[in-house]
Amino acid sequence: MTPDEGRAPGGEGAVVTRGLTKRYGRVTAVDSLDLDVRAGDRYGFLGPNGSGKTTTVRMLLGLVYATSGDIEVLGRSMPRHAGRVLPEVGALVEGPGAYPHLSARANLRLLDAAGPPVAGGPLADGVGSRGSRRRRIEAALEQVGLADVGRRPVRAYSLGMRQRLGLAAALLRGPRLLVLDEPTNGLDPRGIAEIRDLLLDLNARGTTVFLSSHLLAEVEAFCTRVGVLDRGRLVAQDDLDTLRGPTGRTRVRVDDVAAGARALGLPPRDTERPGPFAGEGDLVLDGTSVADATERLVRAGVRVLEAVPERRTLEESVLELTT
Amino acid sequence: MSTVVTSQARRRWLAVGSGTLLLATLLGVGPWLRATVAVEPAGTTPQAVLDRALASADVAFSATGESRGGLALPDLSGFGDLAALLGGTTDTRVWWGGPRRWRVDTVDALGETDTYGQAGSVTTWDYESRRLVTVVGDASARLPRADDLLAPTAARRLLGAVGPGDRISSLPARRVDGRVTDGVRVEPGDPRSTVAHADVWVDRATGLPLRLAVVGSGGTDALVSELSQVRLGQPDDAVLTPPAAPTARRSVESAPDLVARVAAASPWDMPDRLAGLGAVGPDLAGAPTYGDGLVRVAVLPLPPRTAEDVMRGATSAGSATEEVDGGRIVRIGSNLLNAVVVRGADQWHAYVVTGLVDPALLDAVAADLLADPPPPTRGFR
Amino acid sequence: MIGVELRKLLRRPRTWVSIGLLCLLPVVVAVFLAVTGIAPRPGQGPTLLAAVLGNGALYPAAALGIVLPFFLPIAVAVQAGEAVAGEAAAGTLRYLLVRPVGRTRLLVAKLVSVIAYTLLAVVAVAATGYVTGVTLLGTSGQLATTTLAGTALTPADLAWRTGVMVLYIGWSMVGVASVSLFLSTLTDSPLAAALGGLAVLVSSTVLVALDAAGAVRDYLPTRYWLAWVDLFRDPVAWQDIQAGALVQTGYVVVLLGAAWANFATRDVTN
Incomplete structure (x- = not known):
């Protein structure tokens, strides 16, 4: 895979930073960050709380100004071209924000009217913002599952509903790039799944998603590329599959561990040193391929329930990288 | 802490700061420039300037005036706004058509008191009491009014009193209210005066005194009166006519205040000389006046009951009563204006002696009055 | 964006509650005056109030005189303090900015909204004053409508003088608003911005009354606040009104410049 594959025509990256640094007084919140988010990516921006994720997201959006370094979003430098870049970006930063005394629709109407006329993007119809506003608002509310929310003021919403409203606001203009900071906060598991499906669908239609989160599982379940931030530094940035690469070991699950161990010529189970015994019925084998292991077990009459090349979990990779 | 937009910030x-600085500079330096730049030095003698000022009563103008008095006087009942007038800031609006056709408004945030001068009468409209008082005739004596402190009126009165013993000199010309003025400084020749000097700035074009500053011997400004927003020309007739408010309480009187009533009813035949000072016509406050040049002492006879009130008022304001030969006196002092309330032992003779002079001179006048009480005028008794 | 801000202003319950409260005080005063018939002694109490008994036509001016020293500045300072800091506190500022709304444009829209609020409040007080004045105090009473100089005022005279007064007081309040608007770009707390603006006013009021501060007195924001009284003199004394309008303009320009310089390059972290 060459680095240019998967990029939008023109070969631009969706988000590219070089040496991005932000200092607050003596504290360095973000330290020479070189992000490379390609068009079409589902990029997971992973890091513990306080690692500088939100500051980075704010810098990408022109809310916070970098101490040094360059930012390019959708091929244009930020914050200089904010006026041309941001209309094509949908964002959810540090929780949703809405006027509590207004309904969801009224909030979206005000927000949409505040911005410049609709320019482009997959969902925009180019009719001009006023004519299509009602339709776009309904579509966005439909997408996030708030279509039947009625005229209640936002004050009466649950946290999850507010989060959905924030997402609807980000989707309003059919952005080419979605920058989402902890988008599933306050959502129940079903809501999380719904939102994930929505984002997958949008991504399939060409929207790049930049998802910042401290939840490994969320990133692992959704993203194709991952950047790992630790104390302001980018410690890894790679495809999810690469980060979760095979360990070279084989994991087999058998119905009789003792028999399996014998068949494979392993020492018997020792409570002091677990050795290859992992969990109830799992054996982890060094230097034995899946094919070899299954063959030997089947020959010995041990029933194999599962046999896979062992992969690191993302958690393991991240813990390895950040400690 | 620098960011990528620091240079922009x-x-x-810089733009906002320099704009503000420019604005502040214009406000600070502008008036100074306006007052000093392009003022040609005076080409006349101080005496000529003084004469022009004295002859300026007919110059018609409209203006706003401000007078700041620095005299700390006790608030005495019966003496109206005297303490406020001489001890505070008075804002006025002036329309001057001539000595017998003028209007002076004393304005503050709560209302105004308007004085209309007309031939033979002075009408005062007081908004706060909704009273329209017309005083017919010119009282021989009365308390100072706001219009007496207007720069032209006060300056003419002061310059008119200048005697041969007083020194006059030129001050550098300057602008007052944007108009080129010639300055004259008057210094009393008599050391008993409490006035160190008085400066008058006289409009070069019209002779109108635009600014007057009287400095006491203590070195502080005792009275500063200045006109601004001066527009020359006859004011509108409608402005100079007293209002015909249908709901006002109207009255016509012949004496505007306590002093005028007292002076009109004075029972004593006052002597020609007191403490070595000769009598001159009724002056500043209209009472019988002694002295010459800038040293003037006014002697106002009081009815016994009023005298008692005034003495009580003065002592309660912090002055001490002193027993002297033939009666009692109370000194009311300020840095510039001094006064002595005198009460004869016979309970009938009582006076206020006042002037811009040394308290010792007033004591001497008081002693003379007590030592040789003036006889009643014919017709009394 | 300006339209959006105005819609926000008008749809906000607090706007109407605050204006309603502003209008309530003059109504209460009018009710007491009408019921008891005891007018304050002339020269005491709010300016012109003494003249309104039995003469409701002057009441709009008196009503503004009642709310001017205290309630109006508070309402305006709170409104202006909300402008940017309120959006920040509600978490909506960042979404407006990434919509995107240019920061300068946002500031201008906020200013227009605050000016609209101020005018709305002043006009509402004047209108309430007129209605209550005419209904409760009547138009034909023992006192004719006169200027402070005692000359008669025709209804047309009174109308334009009251109109200019509304504009003048409105502009004075915009001066107040610009202080709070500037502070509103400095802090994320709307309350702090509003209180800061009020603190400036109180300091200014203290200094205006202090003779020792004479050198700067004429440049203080509250110096010419009461100059609207000059509109009811005869002839009208325009000098202080002009000076007041200029001083307020100076403050508005400088403070908005500072607000712009600060906000346009500030990190938005809320």
């Missing part, structure tokens, strides 16, 4: 703050 710096440019913006």
Whole structure:
């Protein structure tokens, strides 16, 4: 895979930073960050709380100004071209924000009217913002599952509903790039799944998603590329599959561990040193391929329930990288 | 802490800062420039300037005036706004058509008191009491009014009193209210005066005194009166006519205040000389006046009951009563204006002796009055 | 964006509650005056109030005189303090900015909204004053409508003088607003911005009354606040009104410049 594959025509990256640094007084919140988010990516921006994720997201959006370094979003430098870049970006930063005394629709109407006329993007119809506003608002509310929310003021919403409203606001203009900071906060598991499906669908239609989160599982379940931030530094940035690469070991699950161990010529189970015994019925084998292991077990009459090349979990990779 | 937009921020703050600085400079330096730049030095003698000022009563103008008095006087009942007038800031609006056709408004945030001068009468409209008082005839004596402190009126009165013993000199010309003025300084020749000097700035074009500053011997400004927003020309007739408010309480009187009533009813035949000072016509406050040049002492006879009130008022304001030969006196002092309330032992003779002079001179006048009480005028008794 | 801000202003319950409260005080005063018939002694109490008994036509001016020293500045300072800091506190500022709305444009829209609020409040007080004045105090009473100089005022005279007064007081309040608007770009707390603006006013009021501060007195924001009284003199004394309008303009320009310089390059972290 060459680095240019998967990029939008023109070969631009969706988000590219070089040496991005932000200092607050003596504290360095973000330290020479070189992000490379390609068009079409589902990029997971992973890091513990306080690692500088939100500051980075704010810098990408022109809310916070970098101490040094360059930012390019959708091929244009930020914050200089904010006026041309941001209309094509949908964002959810540090929780949703809405006027509590207004309904969801009224909030979206005000927000949409505040911005410049609709320019482009997959969902925009180019009719001009006023004519299509009602339709776009309904579509966005439909997408996030708030279509039947009625005229209640936002004050009466649950946290999850507010989060959905924030997402609807980000989707309003059919952005080419979605920058989402902890988008599933306050959502129940079903809501999380719904939102994930929505984002997958949008991504399939060409929207790049930049998802910042401290939840490994969320990133692992959704993203194709991952950047790992630790104390302001980018410690890894790679495809999810690469980060979760095979360990070279084989994991087999058998119905009789003792028999399996014998068949494979392993020492018997020792409570002091677990050795290859992992969990109830799992054996982890060094230097034995899946094919070899299954063959030997089947020959010995041990029933194999599962046999896979062992992969690191993302958690393991991240813990390895950040400690 | 610098960011990628620091230079931009710096440019913006620089623009705002320099704009503010420019504005402040214009406000600060502007008036100074206006007052000093392009003022040709005076080409006349101080005496000529003084004469022009004295002859300026007919110059018609409209203006706003401000007078600041620095005299700390006790608030005495019966003496109206005297303490406020001489001890505070008075804002006025003036329309001057001539000595017998003028209007002076004393304005503050709560209302105004308007005085209309007309031939043979002075009408006062007081908004706060909704009273329209017309005083017919010119009282021989009365308390100072706001219009007496207007720069032209006060300056003419002061310059009119200048005697041969007083020194006059030129001050550098300057602008007052944007108009070129010639300055005259008057210094009393008599050391008993409490006035160190008085400066008058006289409009070069019209002779109108635009600014007057009287400095006491203590070195502080005792009275500063200045006109601004001066527009020359006859004021509108409608402005100079007293209002015909249908709901006002109207009255016509012949004496405007306590002093005028007292002076009109004075029972004593006052002597020609007191403490070595000769009598001159009724002056500043209209009472019988002694002295010459800038040293003037006014002697106002009081009815016994009023005298008692005034003495009580003065002592309660912090002055001490002193027993002297033939009666009692109370000194009311300020840095510039001094006064002595005198009460004869016979309970009938009582006076207020006042002037811009040394208290010792007033004591001497008081002693003379007590030692040789004036006889009643014919017709009394 | 300006339209959006105005819609926000008008749809906000607090706007109407605050204006309603502003209008309530003059109504209460009018009710007491009408019921008891005891007018304050002339020269005491709010300016012109003494003249309104039995003469409701002057009441709009008196009503503004009642709310001017205290309630109006508070309402305006709170409104202006909300402008940017309120959006920040509600978490909506960042979404407006990434919509995107240019920061300068946002500031201008906020200013227009604050000016609209101020005018709305002043006009509402004047209108309430007129209605209550005419209904409760009547138009034909023992006192004719006169200027402070005692000359008669025709209804047309009174109308334009009251109109200019509304504009003048409105502009004075915009001066107040610009202080709070500037502070509103400095802090994320709307309350702090509003209180800061009020603190400036109180300091200014203290200094205006202090003779020792005479050198700067004429440049203080509250110096010419009461100059609207000059509109009811005869002839009208325009000098202080002009000076007041200029001083307020100076403050508005400088403070908005500072607000712009600060906000346009500031990190938005809320």
